[in-house]
Amino acid sequence: MNTYDRIVRTTCPYCGVGCQLDLNIKDNSIISAIAPGNIAPNYGRLCVKGRFGTDFTHHKSRLKKPLIRKDLDVLPRIPCGIDGFREAEWEEALELAADRISNTYLKKGSSAFGTFCCAKATNEDNYLFQKFVRSVLKTNNIDHCARLCHAASVAGLQKALGSAAMSNSIGEMKDLELFIVTGSNTTETHPVISTFLREAVVKNGAKLIVIDPRKIELTGFAYLHLQQKPGTDVAVYQAMAHVIIKENLCNRDFIGKRTEGFQKYSETLDEFTPQWAEKISGVAAEKIIEAARLYAKAESAAIYWGMGISQSVHGTDNTLSIANLALMCGHLGRPGTGVNPLRGQNNVQGCSDSGGLPGVYPGYQNVSDPASKVKFEQVWNCELKDSAGLTTLEMSDAVGKGLISDFIIMGENPLMSEPDLNKAQKHFSELKNLIILDIFLNETGEYADIIFPAASFAEKEGTFTNSDRRVQLIRKAFDPPGEARADWEIINELAKRVERKTSQSPSSGFEFSSASDIWDEMADLVPAFSGISHKRIEKESGVHWPCPDKQHPGTPYLFADNFPRGKGLFNALTLRVESESTSTQYPYILSTGRVLYHWHGGTMTRRSVLDEICPEALLEMHPSDALKEGLSDNQMIRVSSPRGEISLKLKISDRSPEGVLFIPIHFAEASVNKLTNDLRDPEAKIPDYKICSVQVSSESD
């Protein structure tokens, strides 16, 4: 038996649950991982990714030396593998990167830069990255993949409540009374959370209502399944609101004390009858009525959602329709009672908290608010821009228009994750300068000029903030491979050089010697973090923000007494039908999503033992559609949309309804985002990943 020589407690690098993980280390290698006892948020539970999937850290293709593109400045750039690069010393690569950045800065100015920070990196990495971008490059063009996942949840909840995070903690789940899961395939995307939800149903007698176009595994535990047609969420939720008002089931006391705009909103609901919603959504009116009654009459009720709500051309409206329901029933501000967007990445909450967004400094302090601007200018010792920068896809557009020539990307893989990839690839091939920090050479790295090898989660210190706002530590288990360095160390070096080369007076803002020091600077600037330090997390294992001072215990559930915007705001909605519609040429709706064994762009999981059990993308198609098309299981299928085509194997399944296909997002060789559409929600700027029109044919035809 292979016994380990030490154990390192850390936080899982995969989804937003933020499981605490004990890595068993032998000879500087992870040989197994176990869940530490009774500690939040996972209380001794893990899923396959956390337990077995951290082996990517030892993969042979980890980057160990800085890489410089061999055919530098040949445009349009052609994607290349590792052979297209030469290894370089750190000094040469840093100097070259700083020179190229400085040249652009001096010749074209700040607006020529686009930057992506990283939801997989630590709060400290992200804080320092956005500080570099804002204070040295002098632009707010910074965003990350939150734009592509929960941007609409954030926009909607900000509007309705003034805060955009899960309002309940994971620890409250097992005691739920009634809950709705919508647009979240929780057993595959947040596996450990799903165990608590199932526990609530099986052991606590909680009632689960699933509102989702797919027959996901959780429907097997559900009291009701409302299987709406893709894109008709607003119809279902508005009709539930209609029923609640008509049957006088709303919480008048809560509405009176804690909300505004109810009268005006309720007057808009007349036409949204359950019968009308049935015609739009395909969900029987009686089911909508029953769901509305159950939700409204419950003593405590929580709503959980994922990408099915947010990744939509009307994602903000979807979120608002949920917020309206919660507000009218007073289902907010108590344990097990609230609104909960389940965050998809280990630190997507933290990356946003740390200022990785174009419109806000760390702690969601608006860049256009003069007081915030002055505060950050004083501490960062520089001048800052007061207008919001561009969002992820707006930056991609700006590259296409020649407005952005330089991109700096920390750990993200936009050429897997952006919609309409063929267009995105074209944009990236026209960049003048692309600098990347990453642990692997991924699909975006293939376009890079310079790649800095970064340390993985197991090779550095820092914090991740999970989906329920719990700030937790990651700890260094062994040294990074070769000459790889922590992202924050790379940024330290790069920022100082660019400052010097652009003749900016040195801010001495990039002299950090530990992640803990970086956290302390951020905590001084963000009131919600003031009571949190690495030392305190070490002692308590994790702290939920907001935590305004050292004596404050942290906040597991939000909105007990008030909402950050004051009163909760009702928002009138209309049914918008703006997604790409099917046609005789493209008769199927395609939805994208995730599977249990992989994660996002697959940079990590495809280089893990996880890939052995799930090595390829499968097209999920309803049996009657397969029959109609004359297709059989395991056959190679060509799927095409007006934007591109891919080939993959068919898996016949009644999980998705007739006329709706499903393809996972993780597989570069069948990259589904070649098919998806760049239509965006007007407020959140999130693309319509869950709906585009496609046709299918047998590969052999």
Add this chain to the structure above:
Amino acid sequence: MIGLFIDDIEVECDEEMTIMKAAESVGIEIPTICYHEKLTPPGLCRQCVVEVEGARVLLPSCVTKVREGMKVKTNSPRVQRVRKTILEMLAGSTDLSNAQGLQEQMKESGADSKRFDNSEKRVFPIKDDNPFYIRDYSKCIVCERCVQVCSEDIQFSYALTTSGRGYENRISTYYDKELPQTSCVFCGNCIDVCPTGALIARKESL
């Protein structure tokens, strides 16, 4: 609240408490095999038995609730003999080489691992049917912790069950299918609770 005596110590506790928890509350630790803090006690292994005055047989303390005026001996000679014999019988039939906790208990109780050396050994081919972990049921004492974890104590995946009766009793998947063909999601939460190393991460088994 009710009162009872455990090893002559007067204990006051809630009437819903088990004898094991009541003993724990006054610092008396009772040895266990199948019992696990996170799981519903199955009362299978009988290692946690105690002697209760007036009771005909020894009682499993993990599932027996306290009663007013109960007089409990957690470590009487009769209890010690039973515990030792249970360990000796397990050692006679099962490969306990990876079962650290059981080995320690054997040492402490003075159990002789060779006492039933001539008994029939439970030997099964190693099940190596997935990329993540292996199942070596020659090391399995059928405590059923893994089955409980997989079903309603943690995971709600229902991939594991017990099959066979009597001597043939063993842990299996439904219809003995290979794990990738079952509802198993490879969370590995069963590995964490296996007391004998019968379930083991592949890299640890090397």
